[in-house]
Amino acid sequence: MNKPTYEALERQIIAQKETIKNLSQYEQQMHQFLDTAPKNVKIIELITKGNEDVKDYYYRYVNKSFTELVGKTKSQLIGKRYKEIFEPVDWYWLEIYNEIARKGTSINYKNKKSTNGKYYEIFAWEIQKNLIAVIFADITERKLKELQFLKDKETAEKNDRIKNDFISNLSHEIRTPMNGILGFTKFLNDPDLAEVKRKHYISIIQNSGHQLLRTIDDLIEISKITSNQVTVIEREVCLNNLLLELFTIFDLKAKENNTPLYLRKELSDKESFILTDAAKLNNILSNLLENALKFTTEGAIEFGYKKTDEHLELYVKDTGVGIKTSRQKSIFERFTQEEKEIKKQFGGLGLGLSIAKENTKLIGGKITLKSKKGEGATFFVTIPYTPTQYKLATDTSEQTIKDNSKHHCKILVAEDEEINYLYLEILLKDKINLDCIIIHAKNGEEAVSICNTQPEIDIVLMDLKMPNMNGFEALKLIKEERPKLPIIAQTAFSSAEDIEKIKAAGFDDYISKPISEEALTAVLERTRKRKEKNTLK
Numbered sequence: 001m002n003k004p005t006y007e008a009l010e011r012q013i014i015a016q017k018e019t020i021k022n023l024s025q026y027e028q029q030m031h032q033f034l035d036t037a038p039k040n041v042k043i044i045e046l047i048t049k050g051n052e053d054v055k056d057y058y059y060r061y062v063n064k065s066f067t068e069l070v071g072k073t074k075s076q077l078i079g080k081r082y083k084e085i086f087e088p089v090d091w092y093w094l095e096i097y098n099e100i101a102r103k104g105t106s107i108n109y110k111n112k113k114s115t116n117g118k119y120y121e122i123f124a125w126e127i128q129k130n131l132i133a134v135i136f137a138d139i140t141e142r143k144l145k146e147l148q149f150l151k152d153k154e155t156a157e158k159n160d161r162i163k164n165d166f167i168s169n170l171s172h173e174i175r176t177p178m179n180g181i182l183g184f185t186k187f188l189n190d191p192d193l194a195e196v197k198r199k200h201y202i203s204i205i206q207n208s209g210h211q212l213l214r215t216i217d218d219l220i221e222i223s224k225i226t227s228n229q230v231t232v233i234e235r236e237v238c239l240n241n242l243l244l245e246l247f248t249i250f251d252l253k254a255k256e257n258n259t260p261l262y263l264r265k266e267l268s269d270k271e272s273f274i275l276t277d278a279a280k281l282n283n284i285l286s287n288l289l290e291n292a293l294k295f296t297t298e299g300a301i302e303f304g305y306k307k308t309d310e311h312l313e314l315y316v317k318d319t320g321v322g323i324k325t326s327r328q329k330s331i332f333e334r335f336t337q338e339e340k341e342i343k344k345q346f347g348g349l350g351l352g353l354s355i356a357k358e359n360t361k362l363i364g365g366k367i368t369l370k371s372k373k374g375e376g377a378t379f380f381v382t383i384p385y386t387p388t389q390y391k392l393a394t395d396t397s398e399q400t401i402k403d404n405s406k407h408h409c410k411i412l413v414a415e416d417e418e419i420n421y422l423y424l425e426i427l428l429k430d431k432i433n434l435d436c437i438i439i440h441a442k443n444g445e446e447a448v449s450i451c452n453t454q455p456e457i458d459i460v461l462m463d464l465k466m467p468n469m470n471g472f473e474a475l476k477l478i479k480e481e482r483p484k485l486p487i488i489a490q491t492a493f494s495s496a497e498d499i500e501k502i503k504a505a506g507f508d509d510y511i512s513k514p515i516s517e518e519a520l521t522a523v524l525e526r527t528r529k530r531k532e533k534n535t536l537k
Helices: 006-036 064-070 091-103 140-188 195-226 239-256 278-295 340-346 352-362 389-393 395-404 418-431 444-453 471-481 496-505 517-536
Strands: 040-046 057-062 107-111 120-128 131-138 235-238 261-264 273-276 301-308 311-318 366-371 377-384 408-414 435-441 459-463 487-491 509-512
Touching (some): 040 091, 091 120, 140 195, 195 352, 235 239, 239 261, 239 278, 239 301, 278 301, 278 377, 408 444, 418 517, 444 459, 444 471, 471 487, 487 496
Parallel strands (some): 261 301, 408 435, 459 487
Antiparallel strands (some): 040 057, 301 311, 311 377, 366 377
16 A cells, blocks of 8 residues: 655645634534523533432533523533532432433423422433533523413403302392292282281291392492491490390201200400400301301301400301311302302302401401311301400409309209200309309210219209200219219209109209299209208218
């Protein structure tokens, strides 16, 4: 083979130099092109160790856009490891590069898994083994606009559905009672209509009228709230009296549904004088009680309050259908009910809880909910406790009554009828001025349990006719554990035979219904004397 001549070698060297020059110019042009690119570009070399996942990499090239993004110069990046420059490490990017290295495929997608919470559009591929090119752009602003658009669209569609449902429901809520009013009014024109039927039709017309009036009241109330036409009028109100009035109204409805209704009060009447908007508080509790009665077919309903620090926590508790956890926030929105099936079954506009929430805000309170589907619901209304001057002025006189009281005791009242319990509570505390703690048992089983677990119980007023376990059965079980505990029978029967039966059963005394202040005072005095006499023995 002939050796190349000097001239040939010179031509080859000149050609190679030209190639190198062209490549250098090409590289420079590529860098200029990449530096002016609007997207972020980097070339990285993965640091591998056997078959383990890549945990770090070197920067081999970065463009100007990338340096501006990360706030570093090219000299600070190129030839340096990722982990020695950035803290904390964003493992998501390493997962991308590992996936490319394992599969040898490119990746093109959008994500929001970066630790900085940004959205990126990424295109990455393997140039050669362990050398990866990455082009990506921050599309956060665009993505957020897209998400907001979708959210607004979804909200608009939801509002349209709610409005359509509301209009349809409103038509139903107005036409249904109107059908009853107009239809049965026409039936009343029959001259041969029997008196029994006439009274029944009038009752239907009245109930339909009340139903229509409630719908109109709700619409007026929500319209006032929406247009900011509602003003708060604070005045002195006895909370105990307000709750008692509500109990009197709703107890009649509860009895129609065969649903026991119970009232719990923690403060004395004098302590319960507070400054608030009584009309709004009444409206809040009325809506909650209406709901409880509507959705409770078995069990019982209880409402009342307790004092916590500088607040009063009012509550309405039922054993009804309950509310799904996922629906517990939206349940306070206007025109909303827990489920469409419930709406069909129970009716209503879905305004009650929204009105209750808005009125609670107006009086400086907060409304919350605790519920499980199928296990009932408890609504809590927390308002400021602002005792009035009446309460403060009567502190001294109240203390005098307590100091002069002949009795300091804990009384258990076993009574399933809430009205009867409330009556006894008023007699004992307000009429007889007995300094006592009163506990309520709703049936014989509760009475036995309370007596066995609370040895400080001094006396028991036991109704004889109660559900689950009557007074006679409860007496027997209590006396087995506490034979000296005075138990007084409350009886609606007062014949000689009934009294003998009560005495034979082992009751310490009895009192006949209707119970008077004088009779209750007398039986308590007899019980006190017997207790003192037994103590001296």
